[in-house]
Amino acid sequence: MNASKLQTPIEYLKGVGPQKAEVLKKEFDVFVFQDLLNIFPNRYIDKSSYRKISELREASVEVQIIGKITGIRYVKQKKGKRLVADFEDETGHIELVWFRSYKWILDKLKTNVTYVVFGKLNYFNGQFSIAHPEIELLETHKNKGRIPLQPVYPSSEKLIRKGVSNTLLMKSIYQLLSTAQSVFVENLPKSICEDLKLMDRAEAMRHIHFPKSLDHLSKAQFRFKFEEFFFVQLRLLRQKIVNQKKIKGYTFSKVGTYFNEFYKNGLSFELTNAQKRVLREIRKDVGSNAQMNRLLQGDVGSGKTIVGFMSMLMAIDNGFQACLMAPTEILAQQHYEGISELCESLDLNVAVLTGSSKTKERKKIHDDLMSGELHLLIGTHALIEDKVQFKNLGLAIIDEQHRFGVKQRAKLWKKNDLPPHVLVMTATPIPRTLAMSLYGDLDISVIDELPPGRKPIKTVHRFDSHRLSVFQFIRDEIDKGRQVYIVYPLIEESSNFDYKDLMDGYESIARDFPMPKYQTSILHGQMKPEDKAYEMQRFAEGKTHIMVATTVIEVGVNVPNASVMIIESAERFGLSQLHQLRGRVGRGAEQSYCILMTGKKLGEDAKTRMQAMTQTNDGFKLSEIDLKLRGPGDLMGTQQSGVLDLKIADLVKDNQLLKTARSYAQHIVKNDPGFEHPEHQVLISTYNQLTKGKTIWNYIS
Template identity: 50%
Template sequence: MSIIEKPIEHLKGLSSKKARLLNIELNIHTYQDLLFFYPKKYAHIPILENVSKFKKKNYKKKIQVSGKITKIQEFNYKKRKILIAHLENKTGFIELIWFRKTNLFKRSIKKNIPLIVCGNIKYFQQKIQIIHPYIQKLSKKNISIIHPIYPISKKLKEKGINNSFIMNLLKNIIEESKEENIEEIFLQDVLMKQRLMKRKEALIQIHFPKSFNQLFQAQYRLKFEELFFFKLSFLYKKDGNTRSSLSSYPFSKLGKNFYKFYKYFLPFPLTEEQKKVLKEIRHDLKKPIQMNRLLQGDVGCGKTIIAVLSMLIALDNGFQSCLMVPTEVLAIQHYYYIQKMFSRIGIRIALLTGGTSIKIRKCIYNDIFTGKILILIGTHTLIQKTVQFKNLGLAIIDEQQRFGVEQRDIILENHKKKPHILIMTATPIPRTLSMTISRNLNISIIKKLPMDRKPIKTIHFLDRNRSQVFKLINNQIIKGRQIYIIYPTIDKCKKNEYQNLMTGYQIIKEKFKNFKDDIGILHGKMKYKEKNIQMDRFLHGKTKIMVSTTVIEVGVDVPNASVILIENADCFGLSQLHQLRGRVGRGPHQSYCILMTNNEISMESRFRIKVMCQTNDGLEIAKKDLQLRGSGDLIGTKQSGKSYLRIANIIKDYRLMKEVIPIAKNFFLSHKYIKKNFYNNYKYLWEKSN
């Protein structure tokens, strides 16, 4: 057993009780886990020798000062003990004060020994004081102006596991490693070529940096190592999948259906970007390996027509296609749009949703199984076991952030060869974006919108300025435009004080009395027919204001809608806000997205709203979302949250990721660059962290 594999219980200075706390609260079980428990940030703490400089009431910075303890006193005050020690040097003295664990500190501090003391200065009754200072013996090795700060919860701090405690444990590991060395992973030629600090030195400098230069070198080395194994894990996973199950059908030709539609029935000429994307998809579909491609483009950029043309390629090669969307409203809209186009070339398509009657459902099941239906459009119902395709060749998933990873995978089951996958979205989920950045998922991008579209203006309003918003809405209705007003909940909820749909609906009817007969309501609890009636009225301009929940979040296309007001915008995520914003701006008129909040919102919510007001770029928003939410489990099924990466960041370290990718690929092919057994060691780490 190497030193880093030792159980944490073997570590000097750690009681069994605190070891259990580290196990449970921080998932730290071995020396390696503790070494990889990196600081969340670093504090620059200057070393100041002249004590007299601190005689200022406004001096609030944390400092370090050296000296010797010359006096130790203990007092009883209000049924508790107070320990006071005098730290002196040539320029004066500072009072060091402890209100807790006085017996422990009394035993640990000795007189006339050179010390370095760190803490926040206070000036009280003309005395300079530091409350609960961090103390260590003075030596050349421990004089540092850079102090690590670890992500430790309040609960752990109350149990005595604080910054100083973690640093002392790490010092004990480093002390042990003098006798039993921490092994290097990479071979010498890699270290030299990439100018990498040795592994042991990097692990020391990340926790106890001598200088900022040493700290940056350590961070670079550990990020490189982490990203190397991160990429390698995907290569092994992809290789295993390719050899075992991810073979697919090659679509070798473009046939009469594609050419006929492209030449005579294409609703508009394709842009250069759309042609480029279609070429990329066509290139993937020719291969006998499953296509796994993300098509990213903002709302209204023309992703649907690319999906239609891709389905025609599958059709011309003798295969069925399906299009899975998150809502019935969107499924119906896609169905009518695609049916209208395909009816001209005699292609049979079908719609399957939760609202489809049992009689029609049975017919669809039979015709899908026998191959009479060539294209099936639907919601989550497509992943039911009763839906059996004759030969599914292409599965298209629209607005993939609304489906779970496992849900998306179900559609691939029960096929000897896997259908090709095309994912379409305006804002990729963090997990998907991470996979595209690390080149584990191919991406195609459509950036340009149609020429007649104007950028949506996004504005943040506080509740107290609501009258201005209502004035804007009124003016837009007079101009003949339509409005969405979105609420986060249907009914009043005890758990929060968010605006709710039912109350909001009554308020809107009161505020817009002149249009009260033209105000509709839409939410997920309504029956299928009711939703269709409400949506149909809005689509045909009979409803001026649609008061709704996020049921209209994706795909609803009403070119005349020019304003979307999102109540309690602070309770929505970035991706969801961008999707909601995409309901407007689909016509030639200037459109507005109003983000309404009260003044008391969190810093994270302020950041999200600021991002929304600054950019309309869905990919840029997805990157910010990745920074906020984390990449999720890139090997498993979590779509966002904590990932295996501890120090590297997919977005911030993108350039380094690009350097690492070819090195990881070369290792994968030749098994050079790293020493044996280290891949399994890292495999344990990422499995443990997810």
């Protein structure tokens, strides 16, 4: 078979046909022969060894046994009957059981003939059994070519219903591999293959499906995991080089009056060394003639906003405008109020634009932006509307960027002849391996120290049965003049169950903390923006003692006097979100507390999360644990899933291999970005396919 034959439509493969082809296309994106080869097994059934019945010890394992059927009988049960065959070898006895297709099976079974039986062990009432085993005559078993490690492919009910069984996939792939060995051309440089002792591609393709041994399987998996990581990293790193060379940016040639005036007289505190380091990195970026694309990571309360504001001053000092885009109106309003205060002594014009901005306000903002009178614009996704045009946008800051899709962010680029410098900020610490794969094309800065004087938040886990003592603690804190958040989980904005949960909680709090001594606010996503703003303002001014809310307060709420965060049903939150919520307190000089409330019955993952939260305040440590528990897709949401559509590699388990792959990709991109070296020519075909936007395993062969 030549390479072009692998592009044959899948319906023409023997045993497939139009109906099965249709379901393969829908379920697996299998359109041509080559796509089928890139469906890798989920696991392998070891049929290389045989067990004696007396050696069987545990249920739920798959075993292979040689023996004879000594008797066959029907056994009545509550509904109908089951067929039971007594199966023996020289060491013991086991039952083979069928709950359906009795007649067909009964006609095939013979007593006192040697069979090979394979299946999953069950153990009940002191007796081992195998339900619906694979069974064949020993003579037949010996004569046919055996597959010692049998592949088990991903499946679904639709596939099985349409006759696309594991056996069909196995036979089809075996058939393709038998005729296609010579078409798997090497796509990695010889030096890398020799350095890492990588298995040859054709051999790896054969052993990933039908390994001769566990050692062969391990080498084939290593080969494809490396290949997958390597090409993802190569694309990200090369894109970064191309962006830096081809995408010109505005050069901020000076640090001028606004920046220096604010640094000398506007700061009421000393910047941390980490903040100074990040500002130097940003200054270097915007001073070059390439567009800045930098990700700024910093834990909750580390001072990212002030770094963002001072970056904006660099833009204004050089005659440009700047904008900051936030994911929610609450956060946009919070940024606007904070930045307006900072701008008072600098005589700068700043405005806020959100979905609820009035028509008259919008018109003035649009006019002032075009005239250049407006220096800074803060807003939500309303900033990317076509009507919003800047005179000269020099810097765009995107806060909590993972809440915006890539296409949304890209619209900011089109606001100018040259794209503005982009600073992406997140308070969601991202594990290093995930950052490499999601943001490998960005430069990354980390603010890894908190401002001096901040007391670590004390976090405790309490069961619902401790609620009375928790309420007493709340009263004691309020008596000291502090304020309290009580947060309820909100899985979906429209969920009636979650809304009811919140309202029940609010009523319970109102009973236990009655007016007029205690004032309670409520905040949730179904409220009108003006009502949300009113309730937040009351809490911020200290007019209410308790804020009962959903996760709308996860980001952007800054009330230094709030010292207690109670998180109800904490087991329903991921670690990252728990950490974000905890970060709403601890912003003042007083000791702050986070209390995680749960029921008694907790799963293992929930226990791990509660334990992690009580043991550390380090967001990066928590993000690593979260990655292990939830995986990259759940951790970062769906917007970035295309980048992480990994078929075989695992960001958590294979993180060392990811680093190795990245270092090889870095070396090539640094020394030969155009793949001009003869040894690097093999990369071009696969790389070109990757940059067309296909996921890696659609073209890897």
